[in-house]
Amino acid sequence: MAKAEIVAKRSTRTWSGHRVWQDYLTMTKPKVVAMLLLTALVGMCLAVPGIPPVKAVTLGLLGIGLQSAAAAAFNHVLDRHFDAKMARTYHRPLAKGRVETYKAVLFATALMVAGFAVLWQLNALTAWLTFASLVGYALIYTVWLKHATPQNIVIGGLAGAAPPLLGWTAVTGQFDPHALLLVMLVFTWTPPHFWALAIHRRDDYAKAGIPMLPVTHGIAFTKTMVLLYTVILALVGLLPWLTGMSGWLYLAGSSVLNAGFIGYALKLKFADQPGHAWATFKYSIWHLLALFVVLLADHWLISLLAR
Numbered sequence: 001m002a003k004a005e006i007v008a009k010r011s012t013r014t015w016s017g018h019r020v021w022q023d024y025l026t027m028t029k030p031k032v033v034a035m036l037l038l039t040a041l042v043g044m045c046l047a048v049p050g051i052p053p054v055k056a057v058t059l060g061l062l063g064i065g066l067q068s069a070a071a072a073a074f075n076h077v078l079d080r081h082f083d084a085k086m087a088r089t090y091h092r093p094l095a096k097g098r099v100e101t102y103k104a105v106l107f108a109t110a111l112m113v114a115g116f117a118v119l120w121q122l123n124a125l126t127a128w129l130t131f132a133s134l135v136g137y138a139l140i141y142t143v144w145l146k147h148a149t150p151q152n153i154v155i156g157g158l159a160g161a162a163p164p165l166l167g168w169t170a171v172t173g174q175f176d177p178h179a180l181l182l183v184m185l186v187f188t189w190t191p192p193h194f195w196a197l198a199i200h201r202r203d204d205y206a207k208a209g210i211p212m213l214p215v216t217h218g219i220a221f222t223k224t225m226v227l228l229y230t231v232i233l234a235l236v237g238l239l240p241w242l243t244g245m246s247g248w249l250y251l252a253g254s255s256v257l258n259a260g261f262i263g264y265a266l267k268l269k270f271a272d273q274p275g276h277a278w279a280t281f282k283y284s285i286w287h288l289l290a291l292f293v294v295l296l297a298d299h300w301l302i303s304l305l306a307r
Contacts, residue, residue, distance in 0.1 A: 023093035024107060027076045028069035035289065036163045040064050042292045043167030043182055046245070046299050049306070052171045059122050060170030064163060066115030067130045071159075073108035074138035077101060079146075086204040123173040126166055133162040147209075150216040153198075157190035158183075164292075178245045185291065188236045192229040192265060193284040195222050199268075199277040223272070226280070227265040234258035237291075246298045253294035257287050 044052045044060060076083070076094050080101070083089035093099040112134060119127035136159030145152040164182030169175065195213055198205060199222055202214040214222040237254045240246040264280040267273075 019098070023099050026093055027073040027099070027104060027107065028111070029072035029075075030069075032072060033065055033068045035285070036068050036160070037061055037065055038289060039182070039186060039292050040163040040167035040170075042296045043164035043179060044171045045296055046178065046182070047168045047171040047176070049303055056122060056171045059118050060126065060167060063115045063117075063119035063122070063127070064130055064166050064170070066111050066118065067134050068115075068163070070108045070111035070115060071134040071138045073104060073111060074134075075142050077104050077108065078138065078142045082208045082210060085208040086201070088201055088204055119170070122170050125173055126169045129162065129169060130166050133159045133166070136162075147211065150211050150213045152211070153191050153194045153213075157187050157194075160190060161186035178240075178243070181239050181243065181245060182295075184236050184239070185233070186288070188229060188233040189284065189288055189291075192226040192233065192261070193281065193288070195226050195229075196268070196277050196280040196284060198222065199226075200281060223265075223269040227262070227269045230258070230261045230265040234262060240295070246295060247302050248298075249301055250294055250298035253298070254291055257291050257294070261287050 040061060041057070044057055076092060079089075080092070080094035083092045083095035089095060094101060094104055112131075116127050116131055119130055137156065141152065141156030141159060145156045149155070161183045164186065165175075165179045168179035168182070198212040198214050199219055202212070202219060205212040206215045213225060234255075237258050238251075241248075241251040241254075261284065264276075264283050268276055268280050
């Protein structure tokens, strides 16, 4: 019996340690960070004709990743009371009390400082721009915009749209109009992406007192806005081709992807069915990932043909 108790205690300690590790990883929102890093990597690759410098890619992705993870952790800290009220987020580490607030703040601060230090080794512009994006998301959006206006996603989306620009500046150390086109793509993608989720979770946001568009203006109006923004996204999606930044492969791929997004939005508006808002949200994620993969494939194809 004594031996069995010892084994049980060891198992409990192992499980607890693993759970703590999981909780801290959860606070960094790894799936979101991975998507941001993909857009940053594409920005790096598009910034130069060939393969970008290994140092810039390595330090750039590490620094941007650390800062993005820090922003996510700060978001968990600042939203913990609201998270506890929502079915989608009540299980988060701080909302459940599994991680103490001061420990989460120290964790987020450490990630932030480490990320800034890494990016500073590349150039000051990228370091400060990434820090500004962190402040924009973790403070301006989470603390103020999210609770102040139903246009929170539209205004606050600029911080989340920054990674392609950050990737570009990590390689070149300077602004470029083409990098801003990449920012515009993510910026116009963000509202229909989040509003589809907000429609699906409308009651959750209402319960938490967060003025998301479906709560303040109704689901029907939000569906119209989702459709409008998917059309705007399709138009903005033409700009990389119209400006000569990308070629025919991008034009074809982006047109198919944007047409698919518009199709989801049309069904959401005029022929909605239970679960379709969630399906639209999930499509939007794959849409952005595929869009940037197509951008990268087109860029490399043009580089090969130019040799």
